[in-house]
Amino acid sequence: MVDMSNVKLRIENIVASVDLFTQLNLEKVIEICPNSKYNPEEFPGIICRFEEPKVALLIFSSGKLVVTGAKSVEDIERAVNKLIQMLKKIGAKFGRAPQIDIQNMVFSGDIGMEFNLDAVALSLPNCEYEPEQFPGVIYRVKEPRAVILLFSSGKIVCSGAKSEHDAWEAVRKLLRELEKYGLIEEEEEW
Amino acid sequence: RLRKWQSRLRVSDAAERNLAFALSELDRIASQLKLPRHVEEEAARLYREAVRKGLIRGRSIESVIAACVYASCRLLKVPRTLDEIADISRVDKKEIGRSFRFIARNLNLTPKKLFVKPTDYVNKFADELGMSERVRRRAIAILEEAYDRGLTSGKSPAGLVAAALYIAGLLEDEKRTQREVAEVARVTEVTVRNRYKELVDKLNLKIPV
DNA sequence: ATCTTACTTTAAAAAGC
DNA sequence: GCTTTAAAAAGTAAGAT
DSSP states (O other), X not given: OOOOTTOEEEEEEEXXXXXXXXXXXXXXXXXXXXXXXOOTTTOSXXXXXXXXXXXXXXXXXXXXEEEEEESSHHHHHHHHHHHHHHHHHTTOOOXXXXXXXXXXXXXXXXXXXXXXXXXXXXXXXXXXXXXXXXXXXXXXXXXXXXXXXXXXXXXXXXXXXXXXXXXXXXXXXXXXXXXXXXXXXXXXXX | OHHHHHHHHHHHHHHHHHHHHHHHHHHHHHHHTTOOHHHHHHHHHHHHHHHHTTTTTTSOHHHHHHHHHHHHHHHTTOOOOHHHHHHHSSSOXXXXXXXXXXXXXXXXXXXXXXXXXXXXXXXXXXXXXXXXXXXXXXXXXXXXXXXHTTOOTTSOHHHHHHHHXXXXXXXXXXXXXXXXXXXXXXXXXXXXXHHHHHHHHHTTOOOOO
C-alpha cells in the first residue's frame, strides 16, 4: 500500500458546464450584468464575473454556460442560481432545473518529499521533462484521466480530474509508479 | 475508375510536394546552423516517421521540421538551443516547443534518449567564449557538485551551465562578463545572476575579488 | 541591480470561425 | 486548430525604477 498520509491536495479551481434550457438574448443579458464584457467578434459568449461567490461565467445565447474559478461545487450552484434570479428579472423563463456538469478540477498539493527530476524522468515511464521549457515533470494518468505536474520540491498540480476522489486516485497511481521505480526513498543520495 | 486514379495521383502529388518543401526547409535550417550531415539525416528520418504516423495533422510543416531538427540534435548530442533554431525558423519558439514535445511523445523519444550531458553544453559555450580546458573542467566540477547537492532539478540547463562557466572564469582568471555568458547560453543576465548567487552561496565557493 | 508583472505547462466546456 | 475563462506549481523573461 502506498503511504498517502503525508500527501496534501487543495482545490484551486473547478470548471463546470451548465445548461439552463432557455435561449438567451445576450444583448439584453449584458445590461443586467455589472462587470461583464461582450464582443461577439472575438468571443461568442458574455464574460461575466461575480464577486460572491467568486467565479467567472461565460454565458451563451443557447442558454449554456461555463463557470470557472470556483473552489467548491456549492459555489458553482450558488453562482448559477444567482444568475437565474438575475435573468428572471429580465423576463427569462425556466421550465426545469439547470443541468450542471463538473468538467475539470485543478488541485495543488504536496507529496511531502523532494525529488531529483532527472532521476524521475529517467525511470518513470510515459513522463515528460523539459526543464528548458517548464520546471516540472508532466505525468499523464490514464484512469482516472488526469495530468499531474511534479516539481522538485515535491509540490504538485493535478488537473483534468472530475472529482476529488479521482484526483486522489491519480496521485495514488503516480506514487505507486514512483515507488515501483525506486524514486520514493531517495532523500540523501541524489 | 479514372477519377479514383487521378485523385490518388493528386494525393501523392500533394504528399510529395509537402515532403519536398519540408526537406528544403530542413536543408535551409541545417546549413544555417552548420549541422553535421548525420544530424540532418536523422532529422529527415524523424520527419518521415512523423508523417507516416500522421503526426503533422494540425501542425505546420515548418514547426515539425524545426522540432525534428531540435530532436535530432538532442538524440545525437549535438548541443543546440531551441532559441538558435527558432531564430531562423518562421515559427516561434513556443510553437516549435509544442511540436517537439508532441513528436517526442509519439516517436518514443524518451527523456533518457533526449538527455544531453551538461558537459556537452559546457564545451559548446566555452568554444564560443574561447575558454580553456581548465575552465571547462572547473565548470563541470561545479555542475557535478550542484547536481549532487540537489540544486539543478527544474532549472534551465543552459542557465546552470552559463553560471558555472561564469564562476569558473572568475576562479581560473579567465573572466567573461555575465552578459557574454548569458548571450551564448541564450538566457538573460538575471538568470545567470540568480544561478550564480545560488551556486556560490550553497557550494561555499570563494570568488576572488 | 531589484521589483513587479507576466508568461511557460496541465485540463475542460461553451459557439463559431 | 483558434478565440475566452480560472488557478496552482517554479522558473525565466521583460520593462520600469
